[in-house]
Amino acid sequence: MTTGPDSPLRLREAWPWAAAGLALLVMLWLLAPILTPFVIGAGLAYLGDPVVDRLQRLRLSRTASVCLVFILLTLAGLLILLLVLPVLYTQLAMLLKRIPDALLWLQDSALPSLGLTLPDGVALDAEGLKTIVGKHWAQAGDVAATLWEQVSSNGTALLTTIANLVMVPIVSFYLLRDWDDLVAWIRDMIPPRMVPGVTALARETDDVLGSFIRGQLSVMVALGTFYSIGLMLVGLDLALVIGVGAGLVSFVPYLGTILGIAAALMAMFLQTGEWLPLVWVAMVFGIGQMLEGGVLTPILVGDKIGLHPVSVIFALMAGGQLFGFIGILVALPVAAVLAVLFRHAKRRWLASRVYQG
Numbered sequence: 001m002t003t004g005p006d007s008p009l010r011l012r013e014a015w016p017w018a019a020a021g022l023a024l025l026v027m028l029w030l031l032a033p034i035l036t037p038f039v040i041g042a043g044l045a046y047l048g049d050p051v052v053d054r055l056q057r058l059r060l061s062r063t064a065s066v067c068l069v070f071i072l073l074t075l076a077g078l079l080i081l082l083l084v085l086p087v088l089y090t091q092l093a094m095l096l097k098r099i100p101d102a103l104l105w106l107q108d109s110a111l112p113s114l115g116l117t118l119p120d121g122v123a124l125d126a127e128g129l130k131t132i133v134g135k136h137w138a139q140a141g142d143v144a145a146t147l148w149e150q151v152s153s154n155g156t157a158l159l160t161t162i163a164n165l166v167m168v169p170i171v172s173f174y175l176l177r178d179w180d181d182l183v184a185w186i187r188d189m190i191p192p193r194m195v196p197g198v199t200a201l202a203r204e205t206d207d208v209l210g211s212f213i214r215g216q217l218s219v220m221v222a223l224g225t226f227y228s229i230g231l232m233l234v235g236l237d238l239a240l241v242i243g244v245g246a247g248l249v250s251f252v253p254y255l256g257t258i259l260g261i262a263a264a265l266m267a268m269f270l271q272t273g274e275w276l277p278l279v280w281v282a283m284v285f286g287i288g289q290m291l292e293g294g295v296l297t298p299i300l301v302g303d304k305i306g307l308h309p310v311s312v313i314f315a316l317m318a319g320g321q322l323f324g325f326i327g328i329l330v331a332l333p334v335a336a337v338l339a340v341l342f343r344h345a346k347r348r349w350l351a352s353r354v355y356q357g
Contacts, residue, residue: 032323037164039329041171047213048172049179066177070169084240091241102270205340212336215300216251222296223247223256223288230284231264234277238267246285250292251332252316253309261285311335 028035048069055065175182190198224247231239246260264281271277312332319331349355 029323032326034160034164036326036329037167037171039326040168041175043213043329043333044168044172045175045179046210048176050210052176052179062180063177066173069176070173087240088244091238094237102266201340201344205337208340209333209336213333215297216332218300219292219296220247220250222300223250223292226288226291227260227284230288231281234268234280234284235272236264236268236277236281237271238264242267246288251312253312254289257285257289311339 048066051069052062052065055068056062060068187195187199224244226243227246228240228243231243236242242260242264245263246256248256249259250256261282264285265278268277268281269275312335315331315335316328319327319329319334321327323330
């Protein structure tokens with residue numbers, strides 16, 4: 001620890017900056033509800049910066065490179081919508097048509113197998129539902145009125161959500177265009193004596209974070225594609241809906257598999273009423289789980305990130321508890337960065353005189 005006559009002076013010079021940093025953290029916490037488009041935009045800019053840098057090496061300007069990336073992403077998004085939306089719409093319409101059959105199966109098979117029966121006069125077919133709604137129409141009207149009041153009073157929140165969606169590409173464009181300038185500005189703000197250490201830490205963090213985000217997105221796309229094709233091959237009508245949903249949720253360890261196989265088994269049984277097709281559904285998700293753990297994650301994500309599945313679940317829950325939706329968005333990237341900082345702190349601790357005695 002540094003001592004001497006200039007130590008009080010250093011403390012007097014340092015505490016305003018520490019207070020400013022603390023005030024910035026508090027302000028970010030208070031502004032968390034409006035930070036969503038900026039966080040998503042920054043994430044997209046971070047992911048797109050390597051592509052823009054490669055285009056610049058082909059003698060394109062930064063702005064032209066960013067515009068080309070946005071045009072290609074827009075065309076790809078429109079192509080995916082044209083290919084996927086009609087099938088998705090058809091399967092969702094099919095799902096809505098099968099709700100009455102699902103209710104009848106619940107009434108005639110599922111509940112009796114558990115030893116449960118519906119109260120006298122209550123049935124889950126169309127006439128039974130009409131009777132239930134008719135008997136409780138007044139209460140249903142009160143509930144509907146209450147819901148309408150909530151929707152009307154939260155109109156500002158709806159407008160904010162729409163504005164956030166519109167702001168995401170705008171924020172992403174400007175951040176991506178000026179990304180190198182922002183990085184240079186941050187580097188210039190670091191005290192010169194700390195530049196080598198901070199640069200090494202930032203390089204390792206960038207390597208880990210980039211590998212994690214790009215790898216995890218690749219795993220999600222690969223699993224969603226595999227589940228959708230596999231469920232189509234075994235004859236499930238709702239293969240695309242369930243497969244894509246399971247792939248999107250796969251960033252939480254085992255959650256995508258659990259939700260996907262539960263939904264697929266129920267949908268397949270309602271579709272066929274037989275037990276053998278359920279075995280093929282279970283095999284699809286079993287192979288998908290082995291593919292994720294043995295091939296996709298080791299190749300696309302790698303082992304250097306060092307996030308244990310329990311750490312991932314805790315990070316998501318902690319982020320949601322502290323910052324809501326925005327916390328869930330940044331939970332895993334922040335956890336990856338903290339893993340890098342923890343490894344650096346561990347190396348310094350093992351090399352310290354306190355540890356070595």
